[in-house]
Amino acid sequence: MELPMSSSRLDLSERYRLHALYETGMSMRAIADVLARAPSTISRELCRNQHAARYRPDHAQRISEHRRAQASRRPRIDAERIRQIEVLLREDFSPEQIAGRTGLASHAWIYRHIYADQKRGGQLFMHLRKRRRKRRRRDMRDGRGQLTHRRSWTQRPSVVEQRSRIGDWELETIRASHGKGVVVSMTERRSRLHLLA
Structure with missing residues (x-):
């Protein structure tokens, strides 16, 4: 049974364990698994609490306690x-x-x-100058630009397969590896005219 990952503050003993694991070159995700913490908690801890470009558990603990004390001293909004x-x-x-x-x-x-x-x-x-954008859950697929009634090339009529008439186009979309750019490739079946957009 997997333990649920916690994202609350680390205590001093966890900070010492984090330091030891980090010094061995272990990845943040692997450290998170060992400590049963969310990877974002480990990443945030290492980013926020470093001193002189090194992570020191005792110093990180002092910074965390100081931050907590400052937060409790902030005046309430009346x-x-x-x-x-x-x-x-x-x-x-x-x-x-x-x-x-x-x-x-x-x-x-x-x-x-x-x-x-x-x-x-x-x-x-x-x-507000800009309206709030709806936040999408990470597991939801973006449906923009998807053809709803598209037909597979295996279902095209036999007359298209014969290439006997002009005007039958084959279209493909080619997406960049990081999803930033898209190219549309269009080929006319009979003349083999090829266009890119």
């Missing part, structure tokens, strides 16, 4: 701050501008507040 933020949003300031210039709240908190307001039927989201 009703007056929320009112000020909403006024600025209605004046079409972006969450980044409000966070940067006033320090009332982080831009991430402001976005969460806007979307919570939208779910309650509010209109704050109308003042």
Whole structure:
């Protein structure tokens, strides 16, 4: 039975184990498997808590504790701050501008507040410069550009196979290895005219 992977903070003993495994040259994914942690947790730990381009468990622990203490000291966002933020949003300031210039709240908190307001039927989201894009789950395939009623070449009529008439085209799409570019190859069956687009 597989253990569920945790993404919570690492404790000091886990940091020492992480350090030992990382020094042997083990990959982050393999370390994550050994520690029963999400690979993103290991990656984030190594990126955020390095000192002088090296990962040191004791230093990482101090940084983590300091970060946690700072977070608990942040003032809670009271009703007056929320009112000020909403006024600025209605004046079409972006969450980044409000966070940067006033320090009332982080831009991430402001976005969460806007979307919570939208779910309650509010209109704050109308003042955003860009509308929120729907996030697709990773396992969903992108259906854009897919032909729904396409016919396989094995089902084409025999007259096309004979190449006796002009006007029967064969089309293929060629996708780049990283999915960034696409080429369409078109071949006229009788004349063998070949076009690329």
